[in-house]
Amino acid sequence: MIKLKQVSKVYPTGVKAIVGLNLEVEAGEFVFLVGPSGAGKSTLMKLLYRAEQPTTGQVFVGGVDVSHIPQGQLAGLRQRIGVVFQDYKLLPNRSVAENVAFTLKILGMSKGDIRQRVKAALDLVGLRDHMDALPQHLSGGQQQRICLARAIVNTPPMLICDEPTGNLDPETSWEIMRLLTKINMHGTTVIVATHNKLVVDNMRRRVITIDNGRMILDQARGVYSVGVN
Amino acid sequence: MESIKRYIRILEFIAEEAITSVRRSGWMSWIVIGTMFASLTILGGFWMVTDDLNVLARAIGSRVEILVFVKDGSSVAALDDEIRQLQGIEAVTPIPKEQAWKNLQKDLKTSMSFDNLLENNPLPNALKIKVVDPKDTPDIAEKIAKMSGVEEINYGKELLAKIQQIAGFTKFLGIAITVLLSIATMAVMSNTIRLTVQNRRREIEIMQLVGASDGFIRWPFLLEGAFFGLAGAAFTGLFLLFWRTVVLTRLQDLFPFIPLEDGTFSTMKVIGYILAIGVCMGAAGSLFSVKHYLKQNG
Ligand SMILES: Nc1ncnc2c1ncn2[C@@H]1O[C@H](COP(=O)(O)OP(=O)(O)OP(=O)(O)O)[C@@H](O)[C@H]1O
Ligand SMILES: [Mg+2]
Numbered sequence: 418m419i420k421l422k423q424v425s426k427v428y429p430t431g432v433k434a435i436v437g438l439n440l441e442v443e444a445g446e447f448v449f450l451v452g453p454s455g456a457g458k459s460t461l462m463k464l465l466y467r468a469e470q471p472t473t474g475q476v477f478v479g480g481v482d483v484s485h486i487p488q489g490q491l492a493g494l495r496q497r498i499g500v501v502f503q504d505y506k507l508l509p510n511r512s513v514a515e516n517v518a519f520t521l522k523i524l525g526m527s528k529g530d531i532r533q534r535v536k537a538a539l540d541l542v543g544l545r546d547h548m549d550a551l552p553q554h555l556s557g558g559q560q561q562r563i564c565l566a567r568a569i570v571n572t573p574p575m576l577i578c579d580e581p582t583g584n585l586d587p588e589t590s591w592e593i594m595r596l597l598t599k600i601n602m603h604g605t606t607v608i609v610a611t612h613n614k615l616v617v618d619n620m621r622r623r624v625i626t627i628d629n630g631r632m633i634l635d636q637a638r639g640v641y642s643v644g645v646n
Numbered sequence: 647m648e649s650i651k652r653y654i655r656i657l658e659f660i661a662e663e664a665i666t667s668v669r670r671s672g673w674m675s676w677i678v679i680g681t682m683f684a685s686l687t688i689l690g691g692f693w694m695v696t697d698d699l700n701v702l703a704r705a706i707g708s709r710v711e712i713l714v715f716v717k718d719g720s721s722v723a724a725l726d727d728e729i730r731q732l733q734g735i736e737a738v739t740p741i742p743k744e745q746a747w748k749n750l751q752k753d754l755k756t757s758m759s760f761d762n763l764l765e766n767n768p769l770p771n772a773l774k775i776k777v778v779d780p781k782d783t784p785d786i787a788e789k790i791a792k793m794s795g796v797e798e799i800n801y802g803k804e805l806l807a808k809i810q811q812i813a814g815f816t817k818f819l820g821i822a823i824t825v826l827l828s829i830a831t832m833a834v835m836s837n838t839i840r841l842t843v844q845n846r847r848r849e850i851e852i853m854q855l856v857g858a859s860d861g862f863i864r865w866p867f868l869l870e871g872a873f874f875g876l877a878g879a880a881f882t883g884l885f886l887l888f889w890r891t892v893v894l895t896r897l898q899d900l901f902p903f904i905p906l907e908d909g910t911f912s913t914m915k916v917i918g919y920i921l922a923i924g925v926c927m928g929a930a931g932s933l934f935s936v937k938h939y940l941k942q943n944g
Contacts (some may be wrong), residue, residue: 468855488860496857506852510670522659523858525652567856 418444418575418606419465424474426460426630434460435471436630442608444574447601449617450610451643452627458610459503461627462577465608466498467491478575496524499568503579503610505560507552507567513539514548517567524571538566541596543589557584565593575606582613590616617641660862664869671842675874678838682878682924683885685831689824690886690920696820697912699812712775712787713800720795722771728793729775734782739774743767770797780806828923835931839871843935850939860940867936868929875928876921883917 419442426435434457442448450458463469464476467483476484483494507516514535521531539545542562552560561584568576578597582590594616601607611617617624617640624639625632634642668675714729716722722740729738741749746769775790777783783806791799843850850863890913 466855492854492857492859492862494857495855500855502855506855508849508852519853519858520856523656523856523862525656525659527651527655 418442418446418479419608420475420477421461421464422475422477424464424471424476426457426464426469427472434630435464438474438627438630438632440625440632440635442606444606445601445604447598447607447620447622448609449620449622449624449639449641450608450627451612451617451624451641453643454612456627457630458627459579460630462500462579462608462610465575465577466495466500492523496520496571497573497575499571499573499576499605501561501564501568501576501578501581503583505552505564507560507563509553510551512549512551513544513555513563516552516563517570520567520571534570535566538570541569542566543592558586558589561585562589562593565596569600572603573605576600576608578607578609580610580612582611582616587615594620612643614641614643656862660865661869663862663866664873667846667866667870668873671870674838674842674845678835678842678874678928679878679881681834681838682831682875682928683881685827685834686879686882686920686924687885689827689831689923690882690916691889692823692827693820693916693919694886694890694913696816697916699816710780710783710802710806712777712783712790714773714775714790715797715799716771716773717795717797718770722773725793725795726773729773729790732786732789734778734786735775736778737776739776741772741774743769743771746770746772781810828927831923832927832931832934835871835875835927836934839867839874839932840935840938843867843932843939847939850936854940863940864933864936867932871928871930871932872925873928875924875926875931878928879921879924882920882924886917886920887913 419440421438421440424435424438424440425433427433438461450461452458460469464471465478465483467486470484475482478494479497481490481494486494508519511519517535517538518531521534526534536545536548539548542565544559544562544566547555547559552563555563561581565578565581568578576597581597582593585593590613597607597609598620621638621640624634624636624641626634626636626639626642628643671678714725716725722742726738726740729735744767747767750769775786777786783801784803787799787801787803790796853863
């Protein structure tokens with residue numbers, strides 16, 4: 418599903434966010450991405466949905482080198498990857514339901530199907546009662562869950578979550594994790610960047626630890642080991 | 647079948663996005679429409695003035711006649727026949743010297759009797775010629791001058807040349823100004839819309855990240871721009887109509903000798919062009935500005 422070959426990313430500012438990274442993730446896997454703040458987790462994820470391009474190396478997603486994907490196929494790629502952004506990226510002035518519906522509308526889905534799916538997705542993240550609210554009137558954790566609902570509403574084959582529980586209480590965090598596990602069991606590849614030690618240690622999934630843009634650990638049923646040498 | 651339905655739903659979605667976007671523009675939309683109105687009114691106003699000048703030139707031109715004086719002793723009828731053979735002649739009216747003499751008397755408004763002088767009428771027989779297209783007047787006059795029996799020929803040579811010069815010049819000026827104003831309108835439009843795009847820059851970026859294609863982002867903007875263009879042009883149309891029907895009619899009442907024909911047809915034509923140009927420019931202007939942002943995030 419995902420294959421990174423000798424990938425490096427140097428930002429225009431000169432910051433080396435990713436250095437010579439090799440990584441392979443099979444379809445249907447559940448992967449935690451951990452590492453200290455500024456390690457390069459978000460950058461790595463951005464390379465996958467082509468919000469950033471690698472300076473060197475190749476990034477394969479679903480068999481295609483996304484760093485060389487033509488402009489015309491970019492939208493198609495992003496439609497197949499659900500993303501929970503670290504900064505939510507919700508459309509202001511549009512209701513919660515409209516935000517979630519957006520990814521379905523651009524696919525040309527019928528209004529009835531859209532309504533049904535949006536409701537179901539908001540049910541899953543526990544925001545059914547806030548359908549008509551504006552995102553800016555909701556809490557950080559609620560906004561994060563809108564973002565998750567939008568990411569899963571069109572059941573993409575791959576889900577990328579950048580700190581999906583960063584603003585949630587332990588109880589809600591577990592609910593979200595259970596949801597991600599369920600989605601993963603239906604065959605979706607799930608990648609989660611997180612600082613939540615409790616969650617990582619309890620789930621015992623594959624854990625990839627990066628620091629200073631390099632992969633320093635790749636455990637099959639790992640634990641959170643940032644800062645523990 | 648399902649793919650056609652999908653396609654229609656996507657078009658519907660694009661239209662919805664455009665409408666939402668117009669609604670959200672608020673006061674910004676009035677600035678865009680106002681800009682459009684100002685530029686198009688200058689353009690349309692100029693066209694109308696040019697049009698009026700052309701009508702005026704044509705009106706004056708159509709009054710130009712060729713006057714042919716016939717040599718004493720030559721056959722007026724023969725010359726008349728020969729002239730009628732030429733292309734582009736509308737009418738030939740003979741003016742016998744007796745008639746000319748009487749006209750002269752009338753013009754002099756004298757009660758004195760010239761009857762006894764009629765024996766020695768010094769005026770020549772003449773032919774008054776009206777041509778179909780005043781442009782041909784010099785050519786036709788030249789041909790007639792070469793015919794036998796022609797004493798002298800007379801037509802408003804200088805006047806006609808001047809009118810044609812003016813008509814040619816306004817035509818050239820019209821094209822130049824149309825091109826310049828079109829570019830200026832589009833630049834202003836594009837810049838104003840760029841501001842609305844800039845306000846929504848973050849929104850565009852988000853839409854792209856969740857899988858909206860460039861078309862999805864471009865089309866609503868294009869429709870929005872076309873709408874603003876159409877709205878601005880509609881105001882221009884109303885203004886020009888008002889100008890023509892109210893202001894110019896008043897002016898013509900005051901100065902009846904200004905031969906402005908019934909301008910309704912050309913007014914409608916100008917308004918039609920203005921609407922078309924408004925729509926195209928609005929669309930092109932917004933396309934320009936949104937393209938700039940699509941490239942940045944692609
Ligand atoms: N757009 C950018 N331009 C320049 N430098 C950037 C940009 N985005 C990130 N960086 C830098 O790249 C490095 C990696 O950043 P990244 O956001 O990938 O870290 P992270 O692991 O996601 O951190 P966190 O856990 O805080 O989210 C950091 O040093 C950061 O300052
Ligand atoms: Mg990050």
